Amino acid sequence: MADLETIWCERGGADGPLLVLLHGLGANGTVWHGLKPFLEQHWQGRWMIPDFRGHGRSFHRAPYGFGIHASDVAALLEQDEEVTVIGHSMGGVVALALASGIFGVRVKRVVAFGVKVDWTDAEIAKTRAISQTPPKLFATKAEAVERHLKVSGLWGLVAPDSAEAETGIRATNGGFRLAADPLTHALGKPDIVRIARTADAPMHLLCGELDNVTNPDATRRLGADVTVLSGLGHSPHVEAPGAFWHAIAAQS
Numbered sequence: 001m002a003d004l005e006t007i008w009c010e011r012g013g014a015d016g017p018l019l020v021l022l023h024g025l026g027a028n029g030t031v032w033h034g035l036k037p038f039l040e041q042h043w044q045g046r047w048m049i050p051d052f053r054g055h056g057r058s059f060h061r062a063p064y065g066f067g068i069h070a071s072d073v074a075a076l077l078e079q080d081e082e083v084t085v086i087g088h089s090m091g092g093v094v095a096l097a098l099a100s101g102i103f104g105v106r107v108k109r110v111v112a113f114g115v116k117v118d119w120t121d122a123e124i125a126k127t128r129a130i131s132q133t134p135p136k137l138f139a140t141k142a143e144a145v146e147r148h149l150k151v152s153g154l155w156g157l158v159a160p161d162s163a164e165a166e167t168g169i170r171a172t173n174g175g176f177r178l179a180a181d182p183l184t185h186a187l188g189k190p191d192i193v194r195i196a197r198t199a200d201a202p203m204h205l206l207c208g209e210l211d212n213v214t215n216p217d218a219t220r221r222l223g224a225d226v227t228v229l230s231g232l233g234h235s236p237h238v239e240a241p242g243a244f245w246h247a248i249a250a251q252s
Helices: 029-042 066-074 090-098 121-131 141-151 192-197 216-220 241-249
Strands: 009-013 018-022 046-050 082-088 106-113 169-172 175-178 203-208 226-229
Touching: 009 029, 018 029, 018 066, 018 090, 029 046, 029 241, 066 090, 082 090, 090 106, 090 192, 141 169, 141 175, 203 216, 203 241, 216 226, 226 241
Parallel strands: 018 046, 018 082, 082 106, 106 203, 203 226
Antiparallel strands: 009 046, 169 175
């Protein structure tokens, strides 16, 4: 477990421009493991993969929210450092917020995908209820892993004994619980389109053809053309890392 005040962050690559990869709600930085071979082969610079606060190996402390996460990521960077940011789902919103410039980060390019644009009152109420539910203690590791993979949208995409699964749970009090703090679901009633309009950097949007969280038409409302990833769902970076990377590279 990380120290109480630590944002867990993995870094790699060689000297050169910095690429920041941001995961979605309930997940952690291990979702980018499948993309690492493509970074090593094609990215001419450094890369950084944090776990947001309240997720994975990072500390738990409210408040949570898009701006809080953006501020935490900005604190990991050098002053005036220019970066490219790729964000999935909630991480995509954080990437757009970082591109606004108000966090002191110079974003050269932002890539957002799987971003949920439209929120119904029922969905907001559900996230609020989840945020107010105490962490569930599971008797077995397998039960906790299954729950984590379903909550993070990784069920059926990664093996239960994988690093993605292992870092999503914690042993505690004779049982197992999810590593993510339930309070991270307290997102309020987000106006994602308004956040996207603050972005002051070239924007590249992607959406899986089979994404069950959002769709290309909704994604276009963020203010840019959308690359539709044929045959892929909400987590294309996990489902098909190669196709995902090449879709990004084609637009660079």
